[in-house]
Ligand code: ADP
């Protein structure tokens with residue numbers, strides 16, 4: 001009887017998911033901070049009936065040829081819009097179904113997209129340093145620790161019904177189109193420079209090139225995996241805390257400036273969830289990818305040179321490629337350009353499978369100074385939001 005209920009529950013749950021479509025876009029506006037709004041008479045971002053309508057409106061003021069100020073409004077609608085007072089609790093409530101899907105055997109990707117300082121890391125991970133006690137229910141925790149907690153709670157409940165899960169985690173970073181392992185300490189930088197201000201020419205490297213580069217390969221079963229990536233068994237919340245701390249530490253070691261570095265690289269936390277039911281013989285295999293993308297800001301390439309220019313180009317290319325892959329999947333194209341960037345190649349299976357589920361958070365900084373970048377982010381997110389992968393993909397078959 002229990003099993004019947006379970007099957008029914010899962011079936012129902014997944015039907016709900018499918019009806020909603022398998023790509024969803026949530027928008028989250030972070031609070032204004034410090035003096036960000038000083039001197040502004042109007043703010044560019046408004047959320048008219050945000051809770052009911054899930055709308056966000058961006059207003060741009062500009063001066064016309066006659067010197068008169070005119071304003072233009074751009075309304076956007078998403079599956080969910082979270083205003084600046086939304087809590088981590090509330091946001092996770094809307095995500096937890098998707099975490100359940102990974103346990104049920106679906107490939108799941110959750111992305112955070114937006115300019116540097118828009119709240120991506122806050123949403124995905126939470127505060128910079130999470131203490132071990134915080135791991136157990138701190139209100140500021142982001143999606144990664146909450147997801148893991150939910151997975152433990154659920155798997156221990158499912159254990160009573162014969163399910164046994166193995167959880168394995170990886171934490172990778174993609175910087176300048178090369179994949180690096182955040183669970184391995186980078187080799188000490190030989191050209192170590194004292195910290196200091198950014199050099200306009202960008203001759204300072206944010207580090208990482210002394211870290212071993214990892215390559216992608218295809219397993220005999222056709223899975224895309226990363227050669228020699230550290231895979232740790234994630235068997236307790238303490239272990240996740242260890243893993244997050246280790247990643248943060250290695251990132252700092254590799255960087256001359258940690259924030260600078262993290263804003264120019266994508267970080268990908270992956271959990272492989274394999275379940276077997278010893279009573280029924282059923283098995284499931286899901287993947288949960290939690291991705292903190294590089295800052296989407298368009299650094300003007302004219303003002304950049306050297307390493308900085310290379311970074312900018314790598315980021316623009318990989319974010320554009322992510323959009324292209326999603327669009328090609330939605331159209332059911334024969335050729336999906338996964339291999340145009342390391343990020344999409346790495347996530348190929350999770351993004352491409354007909355049963356995959358993708359959620360993108362577009363994070364928005366509401367300050368007047370960020371209006372132009374916010375507009376770009378919202379436009380990108382709208383493009384993603386217009387895509388639905390599942391049905392077209394199934395019709396086109398896999399390529
Ligand atoms: P990003 O990762 O996009 O560069 P962060 O997540 O680091 O941005 O956020 C920038 C700053 O704003 C951080 O100090 C962070 O703590 C704060 N912040 C972001 N989102 C929120 C939020 N929803 N509530 C409170 N503070 C936030």
Ligand code: MG
Nearest residue numbers: 120121262263
């Ligand atoms: Mg960040």
